[in-house]
Amino acid sequence: MSHTDVIISECGPRDGLQSISQVMATADKLRWIDALYAAGLREIEVTSFVPAKLLPQMADAAEVVRHARTLPGLKVLGLVPNLRGAEAAIAAGVHVLTIPVSASEAHSLANVRKTPAEMVEEVKRIVALRDAQAPEIGIEANISTAFGCTLQGVVPEDDVIRLASQLTEAGANETGLSDTVGYANPAQVTRLFTRAFAEIGSKTGAAHMHNTRGLGIANCLAAYEAGVRTFDSSLCGLGGCPYAPGASGNVVTEDLVFMFEAMGLSTGIDLARLIAAREAVIAGLPGVEVYGMTAEAGLPKGFEQAHHG
């Protein structure tokens, strides 16, 4: 991958679609991924390896991965909630397995019917499978509800940091922190990522922020200042969590890229092409609600992007 100051990890085709009842046609998904790639995205979570009866939106997971792998230099991520998903994802050829592990027991049980401790054991099994079958594949754990939970309310910070430590010991190459339900504030983001870096160092992974209460971009800024360099976001702000009521709205990729580029930090992404890529979402998901202030307002007069590495 070319050098950039920050990595934008697009999660729309996974996190965006899973919260929408509409099923997007496979051909439309591929056009969307191609448009993201053309804009410069080099890390995309393209799908989720879950039973098709639970999420019919993801029934074409293997086909989507197969296509994404044809795009040179693209890091192809696939979400796996368990060992069975990991087997399918490895067979399909993802470069990175992403595993959500909730810090909230209530959310974990609702989402995957396992406690956080049971999920750590599942991660160990996935790591063993990866080590045996495909040691080149990366494993990124993401701690869901790290900043609070619509079911449990407050999630103690000690629980989150302990879980990050356990996931690292279990063999995750990186562990990120996710504000699954949009409860985070910048002070909390600073505290938790600072503690994560102290606990697991460079194995601290992405900031995955939602804009549910309008603080998504500010929380990304706080995470950047705390040392985070990978950010999950979603074109058009698609996304949410099917098991967390009211949790709509991933951070909008366009607005996040605008912020970083305006700050002089290179993302490797061409903003005009990124905004053009929205058409693929709008065409593939007719009538879906899309977000994004930068796309609506247009780029500032005289705006110039940092040179790409």
Add this chain to the structure above:
Amino acid sequence: MSHTDVIISECGPRDGLQSISQVMATADKLRWIDALYAAGLREIEVTSFVPAKLLPQMADAAEVVRHARTLPGLKVLGLVPNLRGAEAAIAAGVHVLTIPVSASEAHSLANVRKTPAEMVEEVKRIVALRDAQAPEIGIEANISTAFGCTLQGVVPEDDVIRLASQLTEAGANETGLSDTVGYANPAQVTRLFTRAFAEIGSKTGAAHMHNTRGLGIANCLAAYEAGVRTFDSSLCGLGGCPYAPGASGNVVTEDLVFMFEAMGLSTGIDLARLIAAREAVIAGLPGVEVYGMTAEAGLPKGFEQAHHG
């Protein structure tokens, strides 16, 4: 005024209304101001002293000020673009005159038909009037287009800082920086406010941010970190600039208060009452577009506000 960590200066009744063609009935404005006051706001820019033929929305400026002054402890701000406006505002009884001075010559000419240098002279005349007639009244200059201009494009930072210095020398008690058209990014906010504090010290005034490209709250966070403690914002995110095309959307007061309170910083504002106050806007401006993610999503489960001072 009771002690708070940050001051939220509501500008909806001025900045919000001036960009809407709809004329709000005076009684509805007073209910809106009362609802803001009931939520804990203690600084409100209630109107603009401009010719009624230019902005019929503000024809009732004196009456609105008269009512606002009856609310104990409320600091009543009124915008004045020139000496004539200042005469009317002083006669009406505002506590603070706010004077917009654009750093962009093109914007300044379009907005008030004066160059920035001519506006500095106008500020001197207003200061002399204030000193002669009502020395207890404060004068706050706000540098419009401090972060860029839809007409001129880039606005050199040196121009902004020089203007801040000139306005301070002209006698403004405070000078704030306004992102009139939503071009600012956090790095630029940090740079400019840091330079402003170095140049004019504690006479550095409010951060007035717009959310036109989704960065409004992140820019407020950057301004807070640079030392700013007063923030302009607008209930329901009403607002914009009539002479800056596409410049919609003041920072949403509800989301900004949510951020600060969630960070443990007291604003003196009760969030539940603030969200309830939206009804006054919605009832008084039927069909107007309102913004605000926190109001839509609701407060987090178990959320507790900091104690008010």
